Amino acid sequence: MRELDTEKTINLLNTIMEFELAGVVRYTHYSLMVTGPNRLSIVQFFQAQATESLLHAQQAGEILTGLEGHPSQKIAPIEETYQHTVKDILQESLSHEKTALGLYKDLLDVVENASIYIEEYARTLIGQEELHTIEIKKMLRDFA
Numbered sequence: 001m002r003e004l005d006t007e008k009t010i011n012l013l014n015t016i017m018e019f020e021l022a023g024v025v026r027y028t029h030y031s032l033m034v035t036g037p038n039r040l041s042i043v044q045f046f047q048a049q050a051t052e053s054l055l056h057a058q059q060a061g062e063i064l065t066g067l068e069g070h071p072s073q074k075i076a077p078i079e080e081t082y083q084h085t086v087k088d089i090l091q092e093s094l095s096h097e098k099t100a101l102g103l104y105k106d107l108l109d110v111v112e113n114a115s116i117y118i119e120e121y122a123r124t125l126i127g128q129e130e131l132h133t134i135e136i137k138k139m140l141r142d143f144a
Helices: 006-033 039-066 086-111 116-143
Strands: none
Touching: 006 039, 006 086, 039 086, 039 116, 086 116
């Protein structure tokens, strides 16, 4: 196994934390903005996404502090488009999930063959983010 680049890993975990915390805000906002006949089920979906984003931020922070890093108190920038149709919100969600997926893949590239624990963490989160993109794409099919 190779040596873990701790500094790079900590920096990426901080970026992930900031992005996931922005997801909490983003998905909470979306859950409040949904209207229409399917509102209740879509609100539940976004509330669950917000809760999961917080969990992901906490998990990243735990690993980061375990590596003796200092967790950021920032959140990633959140673009507000002021477009709140269900289709618009889902498209923004898809973009957010793809960015998250990219961050976890970047983490995997840094830790692969250097830390089995963090490698498995990254792989698990990649799987979860891939599942989210699949689900959102399926939700968007009705708008095609």
